Amino acid sequence: MRQPEHIAIAGGGIIGLACALVLQQQGRAVTVFEAGKAVREASWAAGGMLAAEDPENPTALVPFSRYSRTLYPSFLDQIETLSGHRVPLRTHQTVQVLDSCRPIFAGVPLSHLEASRLVPSLAGSDREYLLLEEASLDPRELCTALRAAVTVAGVALHEYEPVLSAKAEGERVLITTTRRVFEADSFVNCCGAWAASLHAVAAVAPSKGQMLVVTQPADSRLTRVLRSPDVYLIPRGQDSDDRARIIIGATVENAGYSREVDPAALSLLRRRAAALWPPVANAPEVESWAGLRPGTADGLPIIGLIEHPDGSNHDEAPQFLAAGHHRNGILLAPGTAHVIADLVCGKTPAIDLAPFSPDRASLSAACDKHFVAAL
Numbered sequence: 619m620r621q622p623e624h625i626a627i628a629g630g631g632i633i634g635l636a637c638a639l640v641l642q643q644q645g646r647a648v649t650v651f652e653a654g655k656a657v658r659e660a661s662w663a664a665g666g667m668l669a670a671e672d673p674e675n676p677t678a679l680v681p682f683s684r685y686s687r688t689l690y691p692s693f694l695d696q697i698e699t700l701s702g703h704r705v706p707l708r709t710h711q712t713v714q715v716l717d718s719c720r721p722i723f724a725g726v727p728l729s730h731l732e733a734s735r736l737v738p739s740l741a742g743s744d745r746e747y748l749l750l751e752e753a754s755l756d757p758r759e760l761c762t763a764l765r766a767a768v769t770v771a772g773v774a775l776h777e778y779e780p781v782l783s784a785k786a787e788g789e790r791v792l793i794t795t796t797r798r799v800f801e802a803d804s805f806v807n808c809c810g811a812w813a814a815s816l817h818a819v820a821a822v823a824p825s826k827g828q829m830l831v832v833t834q835p836a837d838s839r840l841t842r843v844l845r846s847p848d849v850y851l852i853p854r855g856q857d858s859d860d861r862a863r864i865i866i867g868a869t870v871e872n873a874g875y876s877r878e879v880d881p882a883a884l885s886l887l888r889r890r891a892a893a894l895w896p897p898v899a900n901a902p903e904v905e906s907w908a909g910l911r912p913g914t915a916d917g918l919p920i921i922g923l924i925e926h927p928d929g930s931n932h933d934e935a936p937q938f939l940a941a942g943h944h945r946n947g948i949l950l951a952p953g954t955a956h957v958i959a960d961l962v963c964g965k966t967p968a969i970d971l972a973p974f975s976p977d978r979a980s981l982s983a984a985c986d987k988h989f990v991a992a993l
């Protein structure tokens with residue numbers, strides 16, 4: 619295989635920028651086109667849990683989630699070396715409410731009494747819990763540092779320049795943006811919830827998530843992530859800090875591309891959170907927002923070569939998809955970047971990508987629980 623020198627990426631979210639960083643570090647010349655300001659869509663809206671062992675995740679995602687999690691320390695080191703910003707892990711453990719219908723991948727079962735020692739004021743004495751060794755970070759700190767790191771690394775980042783189309787012409791891909799026609803050896807579509815606008819095969823749809831932020835109650839501090847299948851609470855900031863917050867998330871809604879925040883949804887989130895941990899019932903609200911997860915019918919990302927159904931593009935410059943990371947794109951960013959870099963450079967990825975293939979049958983499933991409004 620001829621080694622590609624110039625790679626173009628559409629989408630400057632965490633997935634596009636992580637792919638750009640790894641490819642640039644491997645000696646390629648990378649250009650990213652971003653429709654707006656980089657890392658201001660789903661990646662900015664996320665909670666930041668690196669939830670590799672969440673029992674709600676599809677089973678087929680577990681090996682890839684663990685692979686990506688093992689890459690996180692070096693991903694953060696590399697970002698720090700380039701940008702000068704250390705992105706700290708904000709929490710190190712999650713207490714998960716057990717749902718008997720879900721497979722358990724890892725963790726230590728806890729009684730209510732044991733869980734209450736880790737999470738004082740915990741409600742739900744009739745429930746069972748699981749202690750997971752799982753970290754979280756602030757995605758806005760990560761996004762800011764990652765954006766700085768890719769530019770220092772030499773990636774050409776063109777913001778406010780949407781890609782209109784990408785077409786292979788022999789050994790080149792012609793990328794038409796609102797400002798130019800750009801030529802590259804290879805192209806990667808990392809457009810998140812908008813990926814289908816460039817390639818019809820990208821069966822990705824927006825899955826709206828609303829989030830509520832409240833202050834940490836002064837008399838009872840949450841220091842671990844607390845999560846049930848309905849709601850999660852993520853502590854943010856130092857224990858002693860009066861700016862310490864709790865992020866309460868998140869709805870999963872099929873609401874098109876609307877990012878409107880709905881007071882009824884926020885109060886439902888707060889009620890669910892208070893049923894789990896009563897101190898948040900009256901904690902002052904600080905902020906709220908909504909973001910658009912890139913959702914897929916089977917809850918798995920779409921990562922791989924875009925092939926014509928008749929295989930007629932084998933001799934053309936390759937185009938790849940890296941989208942549909944739904945609820946786990948922050949966790950999966952370094953893993954995705956490494957497997958995409960392997961595919962672009964003609965190497966065999968460390969992880970079997972068959973479950974994430976763009977032409978897998980499960981993508982055409984008409985109805986999936988992730989696409990059913992949770993409210």
Ligand SMILES: Cc1cc2nc3c(=O)[nH]c(=O)nc-3n(C[C@H](O)[C@H](O)[C@H](O)COP(=O)(O)OP(=O)(O)OC[C@H]3O[C@@H](n4cnc5c(N)ncnc54)[C@H](O)[C@@H]3O)c2cc1C
Pocket residue numbers: 628629630631632633634651652653654655656657658659660661662663664665666667668669779780781782808809810811812813815816826827828829867868908909910911912940941942943944945946947948949950
């Ligand atoms: C409320 C909420 C909570 C979440 N919590 C977590 C969590 O705790 N842990 C976790 O791992 N994940 C979480 N996620 C999921 C995670 O945020 C996403 O999976 C991830 O951000 C997807 O990254 P992305 O780069 O694919 O998409 P995005 O960040 O949306 O980036 C896609 C980019 O493509 C750009 N674009 C679109 N069309 C074009 C075009 N034609 N040309 C150029 N650019 C284009 C967009 O402007 C955008 O910047 C959460 C998401 C939400 C909304």
